[in-house]
Amino acid sequence: xxxxxxxxVPLFATPFALMPTGVTAELNAALAVLLGGRTxxxxxxxxxxxxxxxFRSREDLFEWRVDTVGQLQREMLGGICTAVMAVxxxxxxxxxxxxxxxxxxxxxxxxxxxxPAMSAPMASWYGVYCVAAPAAVPNRxxxxxxxxxxxxxxxMFMDPANSRLHAPYSGMxxxxxxxxxxxxxxxxxxxxxxxxxxxxxxxxxVMARVRxxxxxxxxxxx
Numbered sequence: 001x002x003x004x005x006x007x008x009v010p011l012f013a014t015p016f017a018l019m020p021t022g023v024t025a026e027l028n029a030a031l032a033v034l035l036g037g038r039t040x041x042x043x044x045x046x047x048x049x050x051x052x053x054x055f056r057s058r059e060d061l062f063e064w065r066v067d068t069v070g071q072l073q074r075e076m077l078g079g080i081c082t083a084v085m086a087v088x089x090x091x092x093x094x095x096x097x098x099x100x101x102x103x104x105x106x107x108x109x110x111x112x113x114x115x116p117a118m119s120a121p122m123a124s125w126y127g128v129y130c131v132a133a134p135a136a137v138p139n140r141x142x143x144x145x146x147x148x149x150x151x152x153x154x155x156m157f158m159d160p161a162n163s164r165l166h167a168p169y170s171g172m173x174x175x176x177x178x179x180x181x182x183x184x185x186x187x188x189x190x191x192x193x194x195x196x197x198x199x200x201x202x203x204x205x206v207m208a209r210v211r212x213x214x215x216x217x218x219x220x221x222x
Contacts, residue, residue: 010168012152017083017185018176021075021129028180030068032132032204035106045105053113059103059222061206072129072206076183077102080127080210083185099215103222104208106131107194109144111201115194117149122222123188123209130178131206134199141175143198146184148174149191178205 039055048056062073077100085095103123107115120126128146137143150171156162165171175195176184186192188209197203213219 013168014187014190015083015087015185016148016174016176017086019079019083019183019185021079021181021183023072023075023129023181025181027068027071028131031072031206034066034068035131035204035206036108036202039108051113053110054115055108055110056115057105057107059105059209061104061106062102062208073102073104076104076127076129076206076208077210079183080125080185080208084125084212097215098212100210100212101219102208102210104206107205107207109194109197109203109205111197111199114196117191117193119191120188120209122220123211125210126186126188126190126192127208127210128176128178128184129206129208130180130182131204132201133178133180133203134197134201136177137198140198142195144203145175145177145195147193147195148176148186149193150174151191178203 035057038057043057044050045056045058061069081095081100085092088095090098109115134144150173152171156171163171178184188211194203194205211219
């Protein structure tokens with residue numbers, strides 16, 4: 001190999017933010033009870049397939065007039081805005097002038113349940129908050145994890161010279177193990193899923209798709 005060294009820069013990098021929130025264990029416990037009690041047909045999203053092992057609510061969670069949900073909404077939207085600002089070229093004043101629009105639902109992933117691969121349409125950012133999570137399962141490192149799919153190399157010829165690139169160039173999928181009180185934020189167009197929950201307890205998540213708009217600008221309906 002030549003002694004000359006190339007200049008290498010990361011192209012098409014994808015931001016993935018992990019945000020600790022100010023949600024207390026007591027608030028999470030109250031949310032778990034509230035959401036667990038509303039895994040009924042009244043709150044189920046009728047537009048999604050019925051699944052005995054995974055309940056998904058309608059996307060009107062942030063419209064509930066419940067104090068605990070209001071507290072969670074403020075924490076989630078504040079965390080999402082902080083993460084977006086960290087990778088954005090908008091000035092603080094420009095960002096503060098934008099209107100935030102969000103739709104949120106909760107999901108209860110029961111033992112042996114999962115969430116199928118999906119993206120979040122009509123939104124620019126996606127937030128996944130963990131209310132409750134079971135303990136890790138020995139020998140099943142992916143149990144109940146949020147898996148983000150790397151699709152950039154989907155049509156690329158793979159050989160030994162590009163199949164083992166190190167970060168941030170690797171094409172490997174990314175796993176995040178939900179931690180109660182923590183929020184993951186990533187671009188809404190990324191294909192993601194929740195892997196099979198192999199534990200013996202429920203995984204409770206709140207998921208929000210979010211977009212930003214200039215005041216008075218026309219945006220398409222959800």
